[in-house]
Amino acid sequence: MALEKNGNGTTKSKHIVLTSHPNRFGPKPIPIHWGASDPLKRGAIIGTLTNSAQRNVIGSHSGAYGIYRALAVASGQLQADHRADLTNTAPADLVGPHAAWFDPQKIVSLDPFGALVGELYASLYETGYDIRPTIAVTQAHINMPELVEAIAKGRLQVDGKIMKQGGDLVVTKAAIEPVWYLPGIAQRLGVTESDLRRALFEQTGGMFPELVTRHDLHVFLPPIGGATVYVVGDPAAITDPTTPLAVRVHDECNGSDVFGSDICTCRPYLAHGIEACVQTAQEGGAGVIVYWRKEGRALGEVTKFLVYNARKRQEGGDRADAYFARTECVAGVQDMRFQELMPDVLHWLGITRIDRFISMSNMKYDAVIQSGIEIVERVPIPQDLIPLDAQVEIEAKKAAGYYSNGAVLSALGLAGVKGRDLSE
């Protein structure tokens, strides 16, 4: 094998290893026993790119940002063998563990030990293993105009600890990268692991041949966005059965969440969810917002905008009775968010009961209930928070099974709920 010295004196192969097959003679990577309660027996997730013999997963860390890392290495700005210095990065809170961490079926799409690798695998790290956190937990103050308005209108109170003067809200937050245990994902979706692996390979245009060649590796770091968790109030209250818990699970909608587009209810419902979290925390409980990077029902924003045009231009204009059909024409499905995987993050937090579930989605509700978490009350979006042009969406969703405490429209009624045309 041709070797060359690189800049900092280490040697590097000139050969490109196309697909790494299990080493027949070399050292075996640390095995992963998913669901084991002893972190060392469970095994660290090792997605290093510097020592391929140590890798025990398919894919790499940081999701799709690995592409940018590649540009940084190609252009000489990042040393390919850089190993993260984890000094002072340990979680600010939310450390667990909870019973669900050790149930191999409760959590299959994230690593429950992901925030604690610096402590749990210190011995491996010290011997040179390139181990990286897949979860990071920090604390922050956030300030949203909607919360400031809620204070001004008397719906929220400043208490000086959770909600500070001026509307600053104190939160603990966690960023979570997906870590997929493929046998568990397959089981959750009701397919064989082999069919899942094949689809993941083929439907991405051939990403990661190891999905179909390395059946000895069962953990996949998919290059998709993960989730961010915001906790309001005392994190200990999340798992305390005597205190109330409010939860909103929100799927990214950049056009509304950031820019306030009036075609949907995303940001208004998110703000309402945070308001409910603050109220519940001030009652001595806690509030949890989970923000998932699943733009446009996980179809992406290009598809979303194509559907907007098709809705606005179809014969009869944008109307609730044709709301889902237009998405299906363009995308082949109405929705691709797979809420079946979503409850994992709730189990990571140790949640077993949600007192106020700030969502009307029957898909989210069903997934949470089926995962064994109790939901006491469902809170729909207040009517006065729904933008005029978003009536099409909300009435279509209610007719399709979304939770509502009001009337659900008939087919004729749905046809009468119309949105704005393009250029209006």
Place this chain on the structure above:
Amino acid sequence: MALEKNGNGTTKSKHIVLTSHPNRFGPKPIPIHWGASDPLKRGAIIGTLTNSAQRNVIGSHSGAYGIYRALAVASGQLQADHRADLTNTAPADLVGPHAAWFDPQKIVSLDPFGALVGELYASLYETGYDIRPTIAVTQAHINMPELVEAIAKGRLQVDGKIMKQGGDLVVTKAAIEPVWYLPGIAQRLGVTESDLRRALFEQTGGMFPELVTRHDLHVFLPPIGGATVYVVGDPAAITDPTTPLAVRVHDECNGSDVFGSDICTCRPYLAHGIEACVQTAQEGGAGVIVYWRKEGRALGEVTKFLVYNARKRQEGGDRADAYFARTECVAGVQDMRFQELMPDVLHWLGITRIDRFISMSNMKYDAVIQSGIEIVERVPIPQDLIPLDAQVEIEAKKAAGYYSNGAVLSALGLAGVKGRDLSE
């Protein structure tokens, strides 16, 4: 070859083709002549997954959302051979073309024809090719609390056409997926195409072996987030040399953009940029916001939160003189956004001069100028929009070269700019 009938009567190979090599005997895919002005000579971007002989790119459409598409196919919800019905999806505006579209060096990271494939390649589509838009253009009304406040305070006026009663802002918006012409990307970064391909393969844990085996395919659809463009005012004014243009190029920061975290200036500066866009549009010009999916300087949010903890906990606390060092410890670089590729979207819009550039970033400024676009004025963030805890960031950036019309602090001054500790 073993064939089986699937549900809808078509046949499907049971074999998995691991890495598709150029077909020696079969029909060749449509060649791509990057930069050609005739769309048919340039060639359609074909990332179909149903007919591998027709593919002329590496990767697949919808970026990372291809992973969710794989779940939909695996679970039987989406037919693997679904082809998008593009009826009524054509762009609502912004159709071009502009001179830069036909300069193979001006645009290398998106397909300038990407919004028009339904029209330009209708003949191919009708003969069965699975051709998909990589850009979608629609129109919307947006409403942000900051803009409503700007109206209340008299900084913005309601004109009934651009800014409507109640603060509804009329915009044209475009979602753009990355389409990378690898020789052009390599040239932009100053590396060989071969080194770029190798890094993209190796630094992603072996994603897409075709990057290193298929040197006949030069176009790559990377599974990363793209950009969203918001245009305020008459899109024709963007390229009219007699009317003013305001531009902000904004990189995603979910914690601030959506939740209003006070550790940085992202959302306040974005809102200020939109305000400048409205003012410029009302003067008869136009305003452009480009929103890039590059969370945490394209390092991802887990890395970002790890860095927050390291900043807050380091000896001496969070301070401007150690701002960049903490990112470098964890990530190996200070920044991974590669602004070198960013101006492509401005060239797609036909921009040649920016009157008001709402950004202090020297990296963005340099990239825009070097791409041949003139910048008349740079507009820093107003001091009263900077959250208290974000002083650490803004002072560190100014000392590192960010544009400012005020004083830049000395090393001693930087050490004195301190942020909040964790748990404060």
